[in-house]
Structure formats: C-alpha cells, structure tokens
Amino acid sequence: MGQILFTLFAFLTVIAAVGVVLNKNAVNAAMCFLLSLVGVAGLFVQLDAYLLAFVLLLVYAGAVVALFLFIIMLLDTQGGSPRRYSPVTIGASVAALALMLTGLGALLTRDRLVAPAIGSADGVGAALKPYAYQLFTTYLLPVQVMGFLLLVAMLGVIVLSRRLTNGEDSQ
Secondary structure (H helix, E strand, O other): OOOOOOOHHHHHHHHHHHHHHHHHHHOOOOHHHHHHHHHHHHHHHOOHHHHHHHHHHHHHHHHHHHHHHHHHHOOOOOOOOOOOHHHHHHHHHHHHHHHHHHHHHHHHHHHHHOOOOHHHHHHHHOOOOOHHHHHOOOOOOHHHHHHHHHHHHHHHHHHHHOOOOOOOOOO
C-alpha cells in the first residue's frame, strides 16, 4: 500500500509541476503549484515527517500561494504569445535534461550497486521543544524581519500595479 501511495503522490507532484511550467494562464499555474505542494506534503507524510508536511501546507500552500494568487489577480496578467528562446535558455534546458537523464540512469542502476551497511543511530533532534525554544528566542528577530519584508513587498506590488484614473497625476 505504501508503494502505491508513494507512486500516486509522486505522479501528482510531477504532473502538477509540469502544469506550472506549461500553463500560460498565471492563475492556473499557481493552482498547479498548490497541487504540487500538496503532493510533496503527501510524500512527507509517507516519510513520517508530519511537522514538515504541516508546515509546508500551512506556510507555502496557505500563505505564499494565496499571496501569489492575490498578486496575480491584482495585476490582471494575461498569457501572451510565446517568446523566442535565447541561447542561454536553450543551454540551461540541455543541461537540465542531461542532469535528469543522469539521475534516471543512476536510479536504474541502483540495484546493481552495493549499499554500505547502515548502523543504528539515535534520533538527534527528534523532540520539538529545542526547535521551538530556538525559534522563539534566538531566531525571533529574523523571522519577524522576514515577515515585515514580505508585507512591504506585497504593499509595493499593490502600489505599483494600481491603475491611475483620469483625474490622478502620473508623477
């Protein structure tokens, strides 16, 4: 059953990620991104990383994707005609394809390689209390600063995307 769920979540993640890249409509691409994040959260649940799955859904799917959708809808973007690809883009695409084929080759030859023996190790950092203590003491200021920067960025996008009426001056 675990292998079937892994295959379904992996397939959902890959198909949704391809939908993000290939969609011309920005809202549909953001929704595919949300679906891809749900697939990754499902993979985290299968790895028994429930905290990571919850944080991924709460922070990224709940906040970042919602912010993307609001900004996309506020900007009222439309899918345009496809652009011509530059040589840098083509080179990066070829390099990404080569890396993907190398990874697939390594995956196919995985059973032929001898895996090293894994010793039993204690779970270091398995409790959440030290993480929470560090987050709310040592790293509280950086987290608050990042939240403030995200707020300023969102307000900047709103101000920049505001359409001027006839009576307003474009200074």
